Amino acid sequence: MRNWTSDWKEFLRDHPSLDVNPGLTYPPVPRVPAASLAADEAFWQQVRNLYPEPEELINLNSGAVSSSPRTVEKAFLAYYQLVNQLPSYYLFKFMEQGRELIREGLAGLVNCSKDEVAFLRNTTEALNNVIFGIPLKAGDEVVACRQDYSKAVASWKQRELREGIKVNWVSLEGPEETDEQIVSKYLSAFTHRTKVLHLTHVINWNGQVLPVAQIIREAKKRGVDVLLDGAHSLGLLETDMAALGCDYFVAALH
Numbered sequence: 001m002r003n004w005t006s007d008w009k010e011f012l013r014d015h016p017s018l019d020v021n022p023g024l025t026y027p028p029v030p031r032v033p034a035a036s037l038a039a040d041e042a043f044w045q046q047v048r049n050l051y052p053e054p055e056e057l058i059n060l061n062s063g064a065v066s067s068s069p070r071t072v073e074k075a076f077l078a079y080y081q082l083v084n085q086l087p088s089y090y091l092f093k094f095m096e097q098g099r100e101l102i103r104e105g106l107a108g109l110v111n112c113s114k115d116e117v118a119f120l121r122n123t124t125e126a127l128n129n130v131i132f133g134i135p136l137k138a139g140d141e142v143v144a145c146r147q148d149y150s151k152a153v154a155s156w157k158q159r160e161l162r163e164g165i166k167v168n169w170v171s172l173e174g175p176e177e178t179d180e181q182i183v184s185k186y187l188s189a190f191t192h193r194t195k196v197l198h199l200t201h202v203i204n205w206n207g208q209v210l211p212v213a214q215i216i217r218e219a220k221k222r223g224v225d226v227l228l229d230g231a232h233s234l235g236l237l238e239t240d241m242a243a244l245g246c247d248y249f250v251a252a253l254h
């Protein structure tokens, strides 16, 4: 007999298949230099055990199209099947309650208030909401990087063509550049007309981690609004909104 309880926690207790197996969580990442961690076979075996194993192929793309860990796969399928039984009831009655718990969890993860967290369908949609949502007039300038996410680059170019704003493009040639060189490239792109800085925490083309805290500090000194793309950093690098001080942060949960 189905239990039509309206309490989320009670509901999870009655539906153990929706509980993500606590035995399948990521092992804590040891605080050791990257080279030692790279050689720690036992650690990587634990990580590998979390993923569905392909029969004959090895996945070398853990960026744009990485597979989800088995916990995520399991939860995704279980919730899909649940909602599909009675969408109006499960989707609106139960998923709504779960969503607020996720909002609180995410706010805790990135150190911001839960009222500052919004769910969209993906990072691209979040980027475009911000890019097309910031009021700018002809002559205003934006600093962005040629190696930012290509869809965001296209959106800024669209605003240039439609509205006469100007984008000053930073170009990062390769991962050998030092943090100082990168910061100075951004600094030289700022002018007194700069209103927005579009910044990517981890560049998807080569995995380079940018010194975002330093660059954001410089932007804020100049009164520039900062949009930080954390598609490849959330969950991998510490992300503290209060410490970073950016105005908009977008990231993916997949």
Ligand SMILES: Cc1ncc(COP(=O)(O)O)c(C=O)c1O
Binding pocket: 063, 064, 122, 123, 124, 125, 148, 149, 200, 202, 203, 204, 229, 231, 232, 251, 252
């Ligand atoms: C740096 C960066 N930003 C944004 C995105 C878009 O992410 P999503 O697939 O969540 O829209 C990607 C996707 O690869 C990316 O590499």
